[in-house]
Amino acid sequence: MHSRLDDLRITTHDLDTITGLDISDVFMGKAVRPSVFRTPPRLLSFVVSEIMTLGLIVIFCLPASLVIAQNIPGFTDSAANTIQFLQISVGISLGIFAAWNGYLWFRSNTLKTLAHLLDDVDKHNEIIDALQVLDELVAVRNSTTQPDAESTFPLDDRIGVLQALGATRESLVSGLMTERVLRKHQRSLARRHDLFTNIETNLATLQNLQLNHAANEYGHLLNDALQIGMSVRHEIEQLK
Numbered sequence: 425m426h427s428r429l430d431d432l433r434i435t436t437h438d439l440d441t442i443t444g445l446d447i448s449d450v451f452m453g454k455a456v457r458p459s460v461f462r463t464p465p466r467l468l469s470f471v472v473s474e475i476m477t478l479g480l481i482v483i484f485c486l487p488a489s490l491v492i493a494q495n496i497p498g499f500t501d502s503a504a505n506t507i508q509f510l511q512i513s514v515g516i517s518l519g520i521f522a523a524w525n526g527y528l529w530f531r532s533n534t535l536k537t538l539a540h541l542l543d544d545v546d547k548h549n550e551i552i553d554a555l556q557v558l559d560e561l562v563a564v565r566n567s568t569t570q571p572d573a574e575s576t577f578p579l580d581d582r583i584g585v586l587q588a589l590g591a592t593r594e595s596l597v598s599g600l601m602t603e604r605v606l607r608k609h610q611r612s613l614a615r616r617h618d619l620f621t622n623i624e625t626n627l628a629t630l631q632n633l634q635l636n637h638a639a640n641e642y643g644h645l646l647n648d649a650l651q652i653g654m655s656v657r658h659e660i661e662q663l664k
């Protein structure tokens with residue numbers, strides 16, 4: 425049961441391959457994911473990463489700062505000059521740190537569409553997690569009650585959700601590939617058209633499934649999948 429769901433999941437390795445960038449919960453290539461500031465655990469990871477980066481910059485700047493300080497007329501090993509050396513070291517480190525973060529935020533602004541698509545990938549994987557939990561609850565309910573119409577969910581309901589997740593996964597992959605094509609090859613219009621057509625087809629499938637299964641316990645998962653599909657189409661239309 426779970427193996428089929430795991431096949432529908434979009435993993436970090438998948439994202440690295442599709443986007444051509446190193447994707448994590450915090451970074452997308454050399455850029456910060458905006459979702460970091462909406463998720464406390466990711467924000468904590470980002471803060472720790474920033475502290476470590478600043479520490480490494482300080483370590484590498486110490487020798488350069490010492491060379492600069494020694495070239496200052498009258499520099500000695502006195503306490504006053506030591507303070508001056510530390511000020512130079514901190515100043516250089518903070519300057520480099522600020523420049524690096526400025527570059528990260530500049531890159532983030534150029535990858536807004538990718539950031540939104542990655543957020544949709546997170547939602548897609550969350551739906552899979554929710555379905556796994558729901559499957560386990562259904563299994564427990566059916567094992568503790570007599571199977572009947574009220575205690576057992578139709579197999580078609582679950583199949584419908586799996587079909588929706590499959591269509592959503594294809595839409596997300598097409599969206600990510602479209603973003604990469606346009607990011608690297610702005611003139612590849614034919615490939616973009618094929619991918620966008622695939623997204624439209626998957627969205628139509630999601631809408632049909634959502635209408636057919638809206639009244640059952642899996643309905644809210646189908647609705648979430650439909651919202652992701654519509655979000656992907658919106659992002660790609662923005663790129664057009």
